[in-house]
Amino acid sequence: MSCDEETRDAVETAARLARTEPVRSLEPLFGELPDDPGQPGVEMRACLLQELALIGARTGRAHLDAYAERLRAWGHPLGRLPDQRLDVERRFMMRVRGMGPVKTAQQLRSRFPEMPPSVTGAAAARSAVGVPDDTRVRAAARPFTAGGWARTPEVRFFALPEPLDPGDFGMSFLERLPLDCLRGDGSGVACATTVDDVLDELFRATYHGGINGRGQGGAYARLFAWDALYALMGLPVHVPFLEAVRRTADHRWVRFVASTPWFHHDTADLGLAVLDPSRTRVAVLAATDTDVTAPDASARP
Known part of the structure; x- marks a missing residue:
C-alpha cells in the first residue's frame, strides 16, 4: 500500500x-x-x-x-x-473495558494459561536452526511497520531436527533460541493462546497505529493482519482464507513477554510464537512500541 x-x-x-x-x-x-x-x-x-x-x-x-x-x-x-x-475476525475493532495491551507478565498470566517449565523443551531449542526468509519476515512485520510502531519487530523462523511436543513449546524452549528480544538475564512468561487472539493483535497493530504513526482504516489493517498470519504459518498466499482458518487448529499459538531490554512494559509489547503441525517449524515475532534507544534487533532472517 x-x-x-x-x-x-x-x-x-x-x-x-x-x-x-x-x-x-x-x-x-x-x-x-x-x-x-x-x-x-x-x-x-x-x-x-x-x-x-x-x-x-x-x-x-x-x-x-x-x-x-x-x-x-x-x-x-x-x-x-x-x-x-469471518468468525475468527470477531474481535476486530472491538474495545473491551479493562482489556488493553498486555504490558506485564502479571497481566499475561491473568488472561492466558501459562505454559509450565520444560527441561526437554530447553534441550530441544539448542538444536534449532535459523531459516532465512526475507519475504516472510517483511509480511509478518508489516502490521507494525505500517502502523508506525516505535521499532521494527524481530521476526525469526527456526527448524528442528525432531518434532517438539506441544507441551514443551513454552518459555523454557523460547528463551534458549537465539532471539534478540530475549537476550539478557531477565525472566519471561509464555502462555498458550488462540489464533483469534493472534489475528486480533496483528490487526490492532495497524488499525490503532503506534506512537510514531497513526491508525489506519480497517481495510488495510485487515489485509496486513492476514498477510502476517499467513507468513507466521508459512502458508502461500493462494491458500483460501477458510482453509487457512481450518489449518490454524493444527498449530500451537503462544504469547510471551520478558523482563529483558527489548520489552519495556510501557506503551505496548507483544511476543508471539507459532509451532507448525509437523512440530518441526517455529515462527517468532516480537514487537515493542516504546520509543527508546536500544540495541538494534530489527526484523531479520
Missing part, C-alpha cells in the same frame, strides 16, 4: 463513511463499474468494501459484489479478502 496522501485520504474517507452512513446510501457509489484501476475513487471504494465487510454490511448487495469482482480480476490487494467478516 502506498503511503501517499491520496491513498491516506482514501483510507480515512472509507472508514468515516462506513462509520457514519447507512449502507443503503453508500450502495449507489458502486453503481458504475470502473474501467481502469487508476481511475479516481477506485481506491476509496476498495477500502469501503472492506470496511462494510467488517461491519457485516456486504451480504447480498449486487452492486457491491460486482465491484469486488472487478477488483479481484485486476489483482487489487484488497480484492482477495473475504466478502464477509
Whole structure:
C-alpha cells in the first residue's frame, strides 16, 4: 500500500463513511463499474468494501459484489479478502473495558494459561536452526511497520531436527533460541493462546497505529493482519482464507513477554510464537512500541 496522501485520504474517507452512513446510501457509489484501476475513487471504494465487510454490511448487495469482482480480476490487494467478516475476525475493532495491551507478565498470566517449565523443551531449542526468509519476515512485520510502531519487530523462523511436543513449546524452549528480544538475564512468561487472539493483535497493530504513526482504516489493517498470519504459518498466499482458518487448529499459538531490554512494559509489547503441525517449524515475532534507544534487533532472517 502506498503511503501517499491520496491513498491516506482514501483510507480515512472509507472508514468515516462506513462509520457514519447507512449502507443503503453508500450502495449507489458502486453503481458504475470502473474501467481502469487508476481511475479516481477506485481506491476509496476498495477500502469501503472492506470496511462494510467488517461491519457485516456486504451480504447480498449486487452492486457491491460486482465491484469486488472487478477488483479481484485486476489483482487489487484488497480484492482477495473475504466478502464477509469471518468468525475468527470477531474481535476486530472491538474495545473491551479493562482489556488493553498486555504490558506485564502479571497481566499475561491473568488472561492466558501459562505454559509450565520444560527441561526437554530447553534441550530441544539448542538444536534449532535459523531459516532465512526475507519475504516472510517483511509480511509478518508489516502490521507494525505500517502502523508506525516505535521499532521494527524481530521476526525469526527456526527448524528442528525432531518434532517438539506441544507441551514443551513454552518459555523454557523460547528463551534458549537465539532471539534478540530475549537476550539478557531477565525472566519471561509464555502462555498458550488462540489464533483469534493472534489475528486480533496483528490487526490492532495497524488499525490503532503506534506512537510514531497513526491508525489506519480497517481495510488495510485487515489485509496486513492476514498477510502476517499467513507468513507466521508459512502458508502461500493462494491458500483460501477458510482453509487457512481450518489449518490454524493444527498449530500451537503462544504469547510471551520478558523482563529483558527489548520489552519495556510501557506503551505496548507483544511476543508471539507459532509451532507448525509437523512440530518441526517455529515462527517468532516480537514487537515493542516504546520509543527508546536500544540495541538494534530489527526484523531479520
